[in-house]
Amino acid sequence: MSLIAAQKRVLSGMRPTGRLHLGHYHGVLKNWVTLQHEYDCMFFVADWHALTTHYEEPEVIQDNVWQMVIDWLASGVNPGSASLFIQSRVPEHAELHLLLSMITPLGWVERVPSYKDMVSKQHNERDLATYGFLGYPVLQSADILIYRAGNVPVGADQVPHVEMTREIARRFNHIYGREPGFAEMAEEAIKKLGRKNAKIYRELRRDYTEQGNQEALETAMALVADQQNIPLGDRDRLFGYLEGGGKVILPEPQALLTDASVMPGIDGQKMSKSYGNTISLREDPDSVDKKIRTMTTDPARVRRTDPGDPEKCPVFDLHKIYSDDERRQWVKDGCTSAGIGCIDCKKPLIEAVLEEQQPMRERARQYEENPDLVKSIVSEGCEKARTIAKSTLEEVRAAMGLDYR
Ligand code: TRP
Ligand code: SF4
Numbered sequence: 001m002s003l004i005a006a007q008k009r010v011l012s013g014m015r016p017t018g019r020l021h022l023g024h025y026h027g028v029l030k031n032w033v034t035l036q037h038e039y040d041c042m043f044f045v046a047d048w049h050a051l052t053t054h055y056e057e058p059e060v061i062q063d064n065v066w067q068m069v070i071d072w073l074a075s076g077v078n079p080g081s082a083s084l085f086i087q088s089r090v091p092e093h094a095e096l097h098l099l100l101s102m103i104t105p106l107g108w109v110e111r112v113p114s115y116k117d118m119v120s121k122q123h124n125e126r127d128l129a130t131y132g133f134l135g136y137p138v139l140q141s142a143d144i145l146i147y148r149a150g151n152v153p154v155g156a157d158q159v160p161h162v163e164m165t166r167e168i169a170r171r172f173n174h175i176y177g178r179e180p181g182f183a184e185m186a187e188e189a190i191k192k193l194g195r196k197n198a199k200i201y202r203e204l205r206r207d208y209t210e211q212g213n214q215e216a217l218e219t220a221m222a223l224v225a226d227q228q229n230i231p232l233g234d235r236d237r238l239f240g241y242l243e244g245g246g247k248v249i250l251p252e253p254q255a256l257l258t259d260a261s262v263m264p265g266i267d268g269q270k271m272s273k274s275y276g277n278t279i280s281l282r283e284d285p286d287s288v289d290k291k292i293r294t295m296t297t298d299p300a301r302v303r304r305t306d307p308g309d310p311e312k313c314p315v316f317d318l319h320k321i322y323s324d325d326e327r328r329q330w331v332k333d334g335c336t337s338a339g340i341g342c343i344d345c346k347k348p349l350i351e352a353v354l355e356e357q358q359p360m361r362e363r364a365r366q367y368e369e370n371p372d373l374v375k376s377i378v379s380e381g382c383e384k385a386r387t388i389a390k391s392t393l394e395e396v397r398a399a400m401g402l403d404y405r
Contacts, residue, residue: 008225010039010256011149013046013087016064017054020071021278022353023263023271026321029075031153031258032082041082042147042385043072048087049140052133053126069374071281074364085381087143092389096142097135099396103171104138112137112160141165145250146389153256162255169250176399177246186241189234197223205242217242232395249399261321264314268296282364285354292350297342308335315346322352
């Protein structure tokens with residue numbers, strides 16, 4: 001563990017390339033809603049990331065930006081607790097992306113698993129052998145580092161990107177965090193903590209540097225993170241001094257892995273826009289009913305009198321998400337003995353999905369009727385994001401020697 005535990009900010013983004021569906025809700029949004037109560041959360045529309053793949057279809061992005069924000073709000077993301085913003089409205093991301101690109105070894109970006117995969121994919125109708133797409137993970141690193149986010153909730157596919165963010169941050173701090181007279185400046189910074197906290201800091205630092213006490217390090221990190229009244233540069237020195245190195249200008253984030261349970265689509269494959277098997281978050285109730293009623297079941301269960309095997313049935317995967325133990329047992333018994341039909345089995349699921357979506361439809365309505373409300377929520381989020389982004393960039397520019405003006 002390094003700086004991370006001390007960093008209370010959560011940041012995550014989503015590409016606006018389609019309407020959100022139940023897979024997004026259970027895989028990502030439910031988690032965002034929980035996190036917003038515990039952390040300072042920033043969630044953003046990654047429209048530039050969408051452009052790296054959809055540069056020939058900008059209308060797709062345009063259509064989905066606001067709808068996606070409405071889907072977030074419908075899911076219970078609360079603009080009072082979390083800041084919602086759009087990447088391209090915080091142009092500082094682009095400047096940091098450029099600056100980080102200077103120190104990012106080509107081998108790192110070429111090695112990212114998703115990159116090789118996507119560029120070489122035969123069935124991919126898009127030409128992804130572009131400069132922009134190669135830089136995808138560097139842009140993502142800029143997104144994260146510009147807010148000095150400690151936690152980045154993502155799915156497993158994004159973990160290599162967060163890992164690369166950590167490497168870039170480490171490299172940046174290594175190259176630019178070495179100021180002349182660092183130790184003296186850190187000692188001066190300690191005095192600014194006040195007598196009591198300075199004493200605690202010194203004791204904790206000693207416990208860590210002399211005895212390797214991890215807990216002491218974490219406590220000290222938290223102590224520094226809590227200091228609101230000392231200059232940012234000093235905070236970075238105090239973090240860096242704990243671990244012995246130089247100033248930590250860009251703290252390393254950590255991935256918060258979201259639940260891996262897979263939402264089955266109505267054809268039994270993973271629910272995904274590209275398979276056309278989704279149930280969208282604000283899907284019309286009749287359509288939800290129809291889609292689940294006609295959903296793929298255990299192929300061996302042809303007739304009502306044939307017993308089935310829930311473990312071979314995607315409908316049962318839905319029960320794993322929506323039903324309690326008792327109802328799952330009812331499905332197992334009824335299915336394997338042909339005691340229930342597939343329609344019986346699906347009925348409680350239809351009800352559960354509709355019940356889950358009811359409050360979403362209600363929350364969404366006010367935003368659908370009043371798009372200006374959505375825009376003002378996003379404007380406010382963009383402003384807050386820009387303030388933070390600007391202050392990080394100032395430090396980055398100074399560290400890189402770009403503050404001659
Ligand atoms: N690459 C992410 C995805 O496809 C989206 C994203 C862009 C992101 N920037 C980010 C996620 C920063 C977390 C943090 O899902
Ligand atoms: Fe699937 Fe349920 Fe039909 Fe069994 S009864 S095959 S679990 S839908």
